[in-house]
Amino acid sequence: xxxxxxxxxxxxxxxxxxxxxxxxxxxxxxxxxxxxxxxxxxxxxxxxxxxxxxxxxxxxxxxxxxxxxxxxxxxxxxxxxxxxxxxxxxxxxxxxxxxxxxxxxxxxxxxxxxxxxxxxxxxxxxxxxxxxxxxxxxxxxxxxxxxxxxxxxxxxxxxxxxxxxxxxxxxxxxxxxxxxxxxxxxxxxxx
Amino acid sequence: xxxxxxxxxxxxxxxxxxxxxxxxxxxxxxxxxxxxxxxxxxxxxxxxxxxxxxxxxxxxxxxxxxxxxxxxxxxxxxxxxxxxxxxxxxxxxxxxxxxxxxxxxxxxxxxxxxxxxxxxxxxxxxxxxxxxxxxxxxxxxxxxxxxxxxxxxxxxxxxxxxxxxxxxxxxxxxxxxxxxxxxxxxxxxxxxxxxxxxxxxxxxxxxxxxxxxxxxxxxxxxxxxxxxxxxxxxxxxxxxxxxxxxxxxxxxxxxxxxxxxxxxxxxxxxxxxxxxxxxxxxxxxxxxxxxxxxxxxxxxxxxxxxxxxxxxxxxxxxxxxxxxxxxxxxxxxxxxxxxxxxxxxxxxxxxxxxxxxxxxxxxxxxxxxxxxxxxxxxxxxxxxxxxxxxxxxxxxxxxxxxxxxxxxxxxxxxxxxxxxxxxxxxxxxxxxxxxxxxxxxxxxxxxxxxxxxxxxxxxxxxxxxxxxxxxxxxxxxxxxxxxxxxxxxxxxxxxxxxxxxxxxxxxxxxxxxxxxxxxxxxxxxxxxxxxxxxxxxxxxxxxxxxxxxxxxxxxxxxxxxxxxxxxxxxxxxxxxxxxxxxxxxxxxxxxxxxxxxxxxxxxxxxxxxxxxxxxxxxxxxxxxxxxxxxxxxxxxxxxxxxxxxxxxxxxxxxxxxxxxxxxxxxxxxxxxxxxxxxxxxxxxxxxxxxxxxxxxxxxxx
Numbered sequence: 001x002x003x004x005x006x007x008x009x010x011x012x013x014x015x016x017x018x019x020x021x022x023x024x025x026x027x028x029x030x031x032x033x034x035x036x037x038x039x040x041x042x043x044x045x046x047x048x049x050x051x052x053x054x055x056x057x058x059x060x061x062x063x064x065x066x067x068x069x070x071x072x073x074x075x076x077x078x079x080x081x082x083x084x085x086x087x088x089x090x091x092x093x094x095x096x097x098x099x100x101x102x103x104x105x106x107x108x109x110x111x112x113x114x115x116x117x118x119x120x121x122x123x124x125x126x127x128x129x130x131x132x133x134x135x136x137x138x139x140x141x142x143x144x145x146x147x148x149x150x151x152x153x154x155x156x157x158x159x160x161x162x163x164x165x166x167x168x169x170x171x172x173x174x175x176x177x178x179x180x181x182x183x184x185x186x187x188x189x190x191x
Numbered sequence: 192x193x194x195x196x197x198x199x200x201x202x203x204x205x206x207x208x209x210x211x212x213x214x215x216x217x218x219x220x221x222x223x224x225x226x227x228x229x230x231x232x233x234x235x236x237x238x239x240x241x242x243x244x245x246x247x248x249x250x251x252x253x254x255x256x257x258x259x260x261x262x263x264x265x266x267x268x269x270x271x272x273x274x275x276x277x278x279x280x281x282x283x284x285x286x287x288x289x290x291x292x293x294x295x296x297x298x299x300x301x302x303x304x305x306x307x308x309x310x311x312x313x314x315x316x317x318x319x320x321x322x323x324x325x326x327x328x329x330x331x332x333x334x335x336x337x338x339x340x341x342x343x344x345x346x347x348x349x350x351x352x353x354x355x356x357x358x359x360x361x362x363x364x365x366x367x368x369x370x371x372x373x374x375x376x377x378x379x380x381x382x383x384x385x386x387x388x389x390x391x392x393x394x395x396x397x398x399x400x401x402x403x404x405x406x407x408x409x410x411x412x413x414x415x416x417x418x419x420x421x422x423x424x425x426x427x428x429x430x431x432x433x434x435x436x437x438x439x440x441x442x443x444x445x446x447x448x449x450x451x452x453x454x455x456x457x458x459x460x461x462x463x464x465x466x467x468x469x470x471x472x473x474x475x476x477x478x479x480x481x482x483x484x485x486x487x488x489x490x491x492x493x494x495x496x497x498x499x500x501x502x503x504x505x506x507x508x509x510x511x512x513x514x515x516x517x518x519x520x521x522x523x524x525x526x527x528x529x530x531x532x533x534x535x536x537x538x539x540x541x542x543x544x545x546x547x548x549x550x551x552x553x554x555x556x557x558x559x560x561x562x563x564x565x566x567x568x569x570x571x572x573x574x575x576x577x578x579x580x581x582x583x584x585x586x587x588x589x590x591x592x593x594x595x596x597x598x599x600x601x602x603x604x605x606x607x608x609x610x611x612x613x614x615x616x617x618x619x620x621x622x623x624x625x626x627x628x629x630x631x632x633x634x635x636x637x638x639x640x641x642x643x644x645x646x647x648x649x650x651x652x653x654x655x656x657x658x659x660x661x662x663x664x665x666x667x668x669x670x671x672x673x674x675x676x677x678x679x680x681x682x683x684x685x686x687x688x689x690x691x692x693x694x695x696x697x698x699x700x701x702x703x704x705x706x707x708x709x710x711x712x713x714x715x716x717x718x719x720x721x722x723x724x725x726x727x728x729x730x731x732x733x734x735x736x737x738x739x740x741x742x743x744x745x746x747x748x749x750x751x752x753x754x755x756x757x758x759x760x761x762x763x764x765x766x767x768x769x770x771x772x773x774x775x776x777x778x779x780x781x782x783x784x785x786x787x788x789x790x791x792x793x794x795x796x797x798x799x800x801x802x803x804x805x806x807x808x809x810x811x812x813x814x815x816x817x818x819x820x821x822x823x824x825x826x827x828x829x830x831x832x833x834x835x836x837x838x839x840x841x842x843x844x845x846x847x848x849x850x851x852x853x854x855x856x857x858x859x860x861x862x863x864x865x866x867x868x869x870x871x872x873x874x875x876x877x878x879x880x881x882x883x884x885x886x887x888x889x890x891x892x
Contacts, residue, residue, distance in 0.1 A: 062199060071196055075203055082207030086214055093218035 003134055009190040010138035016114050017146045018176075018183040023114025027147060028172050030105070037151035041144025043105040045137060047087065048118045051080045052136035055119040056129055076119050084110045114143055150175060225277055226250045232273040234265040253278060264360040265341075288361035288378035290344065290354045294329035294371070294392045294869060329373045335365035380481050380507055382427050384792040387810040394868035396443035396458060398813050401778075402435075402785040404428040406443060406458055407867055413461055414862035419476050421465045426478060429784040430502035431495065433470060433541045434524055436463025437533050437850070439781050440656045446813070448868050451822045454830040456865045457853070464858045470537070475544050481508035486798050489514060489572040491558050494522020495780045496578035496771025498545055499787025500794075504576075505548045507795045512551040512572070514562065520552065522580055523772070524780065526605040527627065529634045530846040535608075537848075559735030564744070564767065574766045574794045577753065578787065581772035583732040587622065587725055591679035596687035600631035600726030607634055615640055616721030620690050622646075622676055623726035624653040625777075629660065631724045632668045636843050642668045643718065647675040647695050647708045666843050673697075673708065677715060679723065689717040731773045752776050759793040759803035760786060768794055817870045825873070828864045831857040 014020060017027050023044075030040040055076050063069055088106045091099035109115060118139045122132040153175050162171060230250035252258040253274060260275035261268075329351045336344045336352060343358035344365055352365075352374070366374045373392065375381075387393055387403050396406040405424050412421035425432045439459050447455030469476055486509045490501045493515035501511040519525060520542050524533060546552060556562060558579060567575055584599040586592060596616065600623065606613045619635045621628050624646035635642045644663070646653060649672045653660055664670070673695040680689035693715050695708035730751045737743045746754035746763045753769045755762045760770050770786030772778060793803035836851040853861065866873035 058203070062203075066195055066199060068196055068199055071199065075200065078200070078203055078207065082211060085211055089211070089214045089218045092220050 003131075005190050006131065006135055007138040010135050011142040011145060012183065013186045013188075013190045015142045015146060015183055015186075016117065016139045017143055018180040019187075020117065021180075022117040023112055023143060024176075026108055026112060026114075027143075027150065027176065028169055030108070031147055031151040031154055031172065034148055034151040034155060037147040038144070040105045040108070041140070041147050043109060044112070044114065044143050045140030047080075047084060047106070047109050047112075048115045048140040048143075049133060049136045050087065051076075051083055051115050052119045052122050052132050053129065054083055055079055056122060056127075056132045059123050072120065072123065073116075076116055080115055080119070081110050114139075146179065150179060153179075223254050226254045228277045229253050229274055232266075232270060232277070233263050234270065264362045288376055288381075289356045289359040290335075290361065290363075290365050290374050291377040291382070292329070292352050292354060292374050294351060294373040329371060334368045334370075335374055338364045338368040340364065379427075379479055380795075383503055383506060383788070384795060386789070386792070386805060388806050389808045389810045389814060391810070392869045393810060393814065393817070394870075395446040395448055395813070395817060396868075398810060398817070399446045400443045400785075401782040402429045402788070407865065409465070410456070410458070410461055410862050410865045411867065413465055413858060414865075418465045418468045422469055422476055425462060425465070428788060429781065430499055430545050431524075431541050431780075431784060432462055432466035433537050434495075434533055435459070435781055435784070436466045436852075437537070437848075438524070438528055440779060442779070442781075446818070448822055448866055448873055449825070449864060451820045452825045453827045457831055457833075457861045460831065460833060460853050461858055461861055464852050464855075467852045470540055475547075478506065478544075478548060480506045480548060483510070484508040484798075485510060487512065487570075487572045488574045488576065488794055488798075489567045489570075490576045490578065492522065492576075492578040492580060492771070492773070493517070493520035493552065494578060494580050494771060495524055495783040496580070496773070496787040496790075497522070497576065498542065499784040500576045500578060500768075500770060500791045501550045501787075502545045502548065503788050503791030504794060505550050507791065509795070509798065510549075510551070511576075512553060514553050514556040514558065516555065516557045516579075518554055520546070526608040527601060527630070529604060529607065529630050529637075531633070531637070531842070531849050532630075534848050557735070563738075564764070568766075574768065574797055576787075576790050576794065577762075577767060577769045577773060578771040578783070578790075579731065579735070579773050581729040581731045581752075581777045583730050584725065585728040585730065587676055587727065589676055589678055591681050591687075592725075594679050594681045594687045594723075595685050596721055597679055597723040597725070600627045600724045601729060603631055603724050604634060607638075613638070614722075617641060618720050619643070619722045619724065620645055620718060620720040621724045621726060622690075623728075624648065624655060625726060625728070626655045626659060627729070628724075628726035629655045629663050629668075631726055633659075633663050633666060635722075635724070636663075636666050636668060637846055640722070643671050643720075644668055645671045645674050645676065645690070645692060645718075647673065648697065648705065649673060652705045662849070671718070674716075675708065675710065680717065687720060687723055690720050690723055691715055691717050729772075729777045731776070750776055758789075758805040758809065760790045761793055761797070761803055765802075766797065768797075814870065819871075822866075822873065825866065828860075830864065831861050 010016075016022050017024065026040060026044075030036050058075060058079055059072065063071060063075060068075075084106055088099075091106075118136050121139075122135060125131075125135075127135055150172070154172055157171055157175075166174075226247075227250070230247055233246040233249060235246055246263075249258065249262050253260070253262055260278065261271040262274065263270045331346075331351055333346050333352065336346055338344075340362070341358050341360055343355045343360070344352045345355070347353035361376045361378075363376050366372075366376050372390075377385075387397065391397075394407050397403065400406060405428070409421040409424040412418070412424060422432060429435060436459060439462075441459040443458050444450070444455040447458065449456050484507075488504050488509050488511045490497045490504070490511050490513045493513045497513055497515075498520065501513050504511040513520065517526065521538055524538055525535065558577075564575060582601065584601060591597075596614075600621065603613055603615070604627070615635060615638050617640055619632075619640040619642045621632045621635070621642060621644045624644075628644060628646070632642045632644045650660065650670065671692075674692040675695055676690050676692045678691040679687055680691055682688050693710045695710055697706035698709040699707060701707040731753065733743075733747055733751065733753065736745050736747075736753070744764055745767065748754045752775065753762060753773050755769045755774055760768050760774065762769055768790040770790040771783035774786060775782060796803040831853050833853065834851045835849055837845060837847055837849060842849060
């Protein structure tokens with residue numbers, strides 16, 4: 001039951017983009033078409049889960065025993081960057097079809113604050129390894145949900161007549177804001 | 192503490208580096224280095240115009256062979272050449288393609304659809320399939336304007352999109368979004384080889400013209416003062432605007448929609464004006480040809496059909512050679528049409544322009560004598576166009592037809608054309624009622640003879656052009672209607688002295704709709720004559736197709752013409768094509784020019800694809816629903832008249848050209864009489880009493 005609450009909280013209540021405001025640049029940048037949004041979302045789910053698990057291990061076995069908690073941010077960045085590079089190489093060789101659909105998004109994720117944020121939240125909440133895995137997958141799904149919803153909205157907006165100054169990113173940001181307001185309805189349903 | 196943190200970070204970094212290094216060694220995937228090279232020379236705009244997701248995708252596509260060197264729609268030939276260099280591909284400059292809007296009716300869309308405040312024709316089309324009466328035309332919403340990433344399309348003042356050819360990259364996004372398919376990405380080759388289809392925007396004049404010239408388009412270009420553009424439009428269908436501007440009996444004007452209101456637009460006058468403008472300017476406009484293919488095609492006959500076929504083959508990149516039996520090119524234009532209608536200097540100038548594109552000509556070569564289909568094949572000609580015309584005269588089938596002083600109208604005109612002695616007398620009788628008869632009669636008048644034209648029906652049934660009949664009348668040609676020759680009377684030396692004829696009366700209409708003449712018994716009469724010209728019809732001279740044993744590999748029709756597929760003009764031999772009078776029997780110059788283009792199109796397809804073909808929805812007859820005669824809301828505007836360069840008395844002793852071109856002011860007036868018709872739409876006039884001065888007219892078009 002706790003895990004269920006954890007998932008619901010990660011996807012809806014504490015949505016990584018709409019409630020925590022992390023990962024805004026890919027959120028605006030890759031939400032022009034729903035096909036692209038789904039690919040990006042899957043890539044984030046995949047990388048976030050791996051990153052959270054690895055960084056959990058780094059924290060648990062390397063930083064905490066040596067009392068080096070203040071190195072958390074820089075160490076995590078380093079680990080995630082190397083991890084993404086490795087995943088890219090690995091997928092290209094071993095699972096080319098997956099690389100074809102996710103590959104072009106992987107470099108974007110190297111410096112994605114949503115992924116780093118998920119890893120750090122897991123440490124802040126002092127999750128167990130299983131909780132970390134569930135939470136990171138759920139958070140990635142939350143990111144994907146927000147991305148796909150926004151992309152669908154923006155696809156419709158492309159058909160409408162919009163003042164030129166508002167076309168594209170400005171209107172995208174307004175839509176993101178409105179979505180964020182809508183997600184505030186979940187506030188307080190789970191912590 | 193510091194040491195520990197440095198060590199830890201260094202350790203993490205080192206571990207990651209080692210893992211990555213090992214991984215990149217173990218997991219190395221070979222990637223073609225050319226992909227990066229190609230990507231570096233592409234424009235880098237990631238516009239997607241090529242159909243690949245960005246320039247990297249395009250580079251990959253090129254290396255995988257999915258795209259050619261000219262993949263980049265922005266870069267043009269220079270980038271294509273670089274890509275070809277990297278890939279080791281052959282690169283020949285490709286012809287420029289641009290978007291082409293074939294509809295002029297946007298402003299007339301009867302209802303503009305608003306989709307939640309946006310004028311959108313895709314939504315309009317999905318919901319209501321368009322609200323305009325015309326089933327084909329532009330709706331004028333401008334989706335194509337938004338779709339264009341290069342700013343090459345704008346909404347013109349007349350409510351339909353206008354393409355800027357300099358900015359257009361032929362990426363095709365406009366053509367994709369257009370719900371009506373009125374935009375196509377066309378290069379010159381595609382435009383030249385296009386035949387009218389029933390869902391093209393075909394005004395009645397375009398449907399009727401045997402040459403399929405885009406008449407409304409060139410009229411519109413002339414109205415804007417773009418005479419060069421107008422000529423380019425005309426030259427995509429016929430190579431000889433100067434000659435056609437003079438001799439064409441303009442069937443298009445017969446179906447002009449304005450003709451239901453007052454008088455038809457002077458279409459041919461406008462064409463002549465544009466063509467004369469080029470000739471008088473002294474410089475020839477450049478005519479573009481596709482890159483050379485080097486494939487040899489023999490064109491037999493240098494008349495209108497042969498010239499047209501050779502011209503279009505050349506423009507399609509092939510290497511045609513014309514085989515002409517006469518010492519000069521032009522066929523009936525030179526040897527059949529007299530000087531006063533088409534001055535030889537004008538014809539020479541025009542033919543020079545056509546030959547100057549790079550067409551070989553061999554003179555004094557008789558088909559069947561100097562060369563044959565077999566010898567052409569041996570000489571490496573991959574296809575043959577036969578267009579030897581219809582030069583053999585039909586006989587009167589009366590006594591003494593071979594008397595001295597009796598000859599045929601075409602022979603006489605040919606002699607005049609060649610400038611040799613015709614042996615014409617003082618009293619000439621011309622027999623026949625067609626254009627050749629009139630030409631022979633009017634030419635005889637100019638050679639100082641007393642001329643009588645004998646025709647077995649009445650003036651109303653004469654097949655000649657009305658202008659010609661009136662012109663001959665004005666010049667003093669005497670008409671003898673309802674008279675059929677029965678005998679040529681000769682003197683002892685066998686020279687003609689009289690023609691005996693029998694009077695006729697009109698009976699019931701025959702199959703052609705004309706009333707059949709019936710002889711009145713016992714009404715034989717004599718008319719004095721020392722020269723008789725017969726001009727009762729011609730047919731092709733097909734004996735050259737038969738070999739010594741009297742067999743012919745080609746097919747002859749019951750009308751004694753060369754049999755061929757009516758659409759592709761391919762004969763019984765797959766590599767032999769025909770056209771012009773040889774195929775149709777005696778017909779108009781414009782028909783021959785049109786057939787020449789059709790044959791060139793078929794030969795092009797034959798050379799490239801193996802078999803010629805035509806689209807299933809090709810327009811053959813006039814499209815019924817476009818031929819309405821009730822044309823409301825159009826005001827009267829007077830038609831311009833062709834000025835006469837010389838007047839009647841002078842005309843009879845001079846071969847100088849009679850009709851002149853209209854002036855620039857008149858041509859402006861004439862172009863704004865045009866209703867800019869589409870299939871069913873046309874420009875309605877405005878308030879009552881509106882006059883047509885240029886600016887106002889343009890604004891309202």
